[in-house]
Amino acid sequence: METNKPKKAAVPRTPMPCQPPEERRHNFKEVALGYTREMAMTEAGRCMQCKKPLCVSGCPVEVPIRDFIREIQAGNLDAAYRIIKTTNSLPAVCGRVCPQERQCESKCILGKKGEAVAIGRLERFVADSYIASTACEQVTGTNACAMPAGGRKVACIGSGPSSLTCAGVCATAGIKVDVFEALHEPGGVLIYGIPAFRLPKGVVATEVNGLRQTGVDFHLNHVGGRTVDVAELAREYDAVFIGVGAGLPIFLGVPGENLVGVLSANEYLTRVNLGRAYDFPNYDTPAAPGKRVTVFGAGNVAMDAARTALRMGADEVHVVYRRTRAEMPARVEEVEHAEEEGVQFDILSAPLHFNGDENLRLKSVTLQKMQLGEPDASGRRRPLPIPGSEYEMATDLAIVALGTRSNPILLQATPELKLNKRGYIEINEETGETSMPGVFAGGDIVTGSATVILAMGAGRRAGQTMVKRILG
Ligand SMILES: Cc1cc2nc3c(=O)[nH]c(=O)nc-3n(C[C@H](O)[C@H](O)[C@H](O)COP(=O)(O)OP(=O)(O)OC[C@H]3O[C@@H](n4cnc5c(N)ncnc54)[C@H](O)[C@@H]3O)c2cc1C
Structure with missing residues (x-):
């Protein structure tokens, strides 16, 4: 019986349209321009919809990749977006900056004979399409979630991808979230490190605004270990998450x-x-x-x-x-x-x-x-x-x-936190909890400098434990 496997492997990967090098070296506009709908449909058509999708095992947050690509193939972009969002809270970011060639795409069966499906580019396409279609709702706030009930609240220190993800998990469960960020803008490395020509600032701002609409409050210019104290927050809040990154050069x-x-x-x-x-x-x-x-x-x-x-x-x-x-x-x-x-x-x-x-x-x-x-x-x-x-x-x-390595400000002011030999916060790998009961940590401050998706995975794990503990 003839299968379509060889045919799909023979179809070349759809290239990403880019600004020409001689132009882009003089501007900060995004280098990669994103797929059109036609390109996305062509690329999605290459996916073989494997019974056992190995690509998922290559993704640190296990995005249901096969399923969201199936929805693109059927032209259901909203459904594709909802599927991605079940495990990935920042798809427009990950579609742009994840090292997919070492993660999901490295496991794609098509890659064995030809080129892997461009999973990251498809993820970006779905997220960008969703953002474009909901721009009005976001401005008017018509998709805002109900305000948290029950008076339960958590604090996140730092506002990089680990904290944003943790905040998202808790807020979605109806818990009030306060984020304390040292700098004057939220987003962590996504804002202050990765340049706009790879990750436009508007993409990060949209994700942050989405969190604001679910009731997350950002308190900027607040330094954990200086203007806010971890132990005090632990007394005041039902749980605390530390996601302060590793920003010391x-x-x-x-x-x-x-x-x-x-x-x-x-x-x-x-x-x-x-x-x-x-x-x-x-x-x-x-x-x-x-x-x-x-x-x-x-x-x-x-x-x-x-x-x-x-x-x-x-x-x-x-x-x-x-x-x-x-x-x-x-x-x-x-x-x-x-x-x-x-x-x-x-x-x-x-x-x-x-x-x-x-x-x-x-x-x-x-x-x-x-x-x-x-x-x-x-x-x-x-x-x-x-x-x-x-x-x-x-x-x-x-x-x-x-x-970079860990910044000592918060760590020195919080001697109750157990650190490992390399100077990063020690946690229970399963729960994300630190040596301080009710205080969790994740992202670069635990692993050392790593990747956005790993930081998000850690924020998600800790957030889920926090929700379970608080709401039972
Ligand atoms: C220039 C650059 C490019 C990168 N490119 C990529 C890429 O392409 N793909 C990829 O996957 N990864 C990339 N990374 C790595 C990735 O960005 C990080 O692994 C990820 O951002 C870590 O997330 P985090 O939440 O742990 O911390 P961060 O993103 O570092 O966020 C920590 C936040 O905590 C704040 N903070 C620090 N101390 C305190 C304090 N005491 N009180 C309150 N707030 C505090 C910081 O201001 C910051 O906003 C890059 C990193 C850099 C620096």
């Missing part, structure tokens, strides 16, 4: 790193994104514009910083990385997009020291060539310096993107 530790013109990627991206420096002259935020920019590191954050620097007017942007392209932790798509836009990659190079002028302004960096030796503890081949290979590169802005 790691530096290179080489001489000259305190020169004017050397910044962490976090600071640079926060000034540009949260401070709206990209919207000059409407926002006159100092953003350290560089003409010859050097970015250290090769993860997604490094790619975001390099591509942001191009858009802020740099003539030349170099990503300096001590290993090779094969070891780069960034998503392949991000590296390709950066390269298309003109970012140059200086691989097998490591900084020795930064050099400044008489006003202590950065003017160059001294680098050394490296070669790869045996694998180290991370499993990647260890970079070894090549003696006598030092060279100097002119640069007026250096951005350090080596990763």
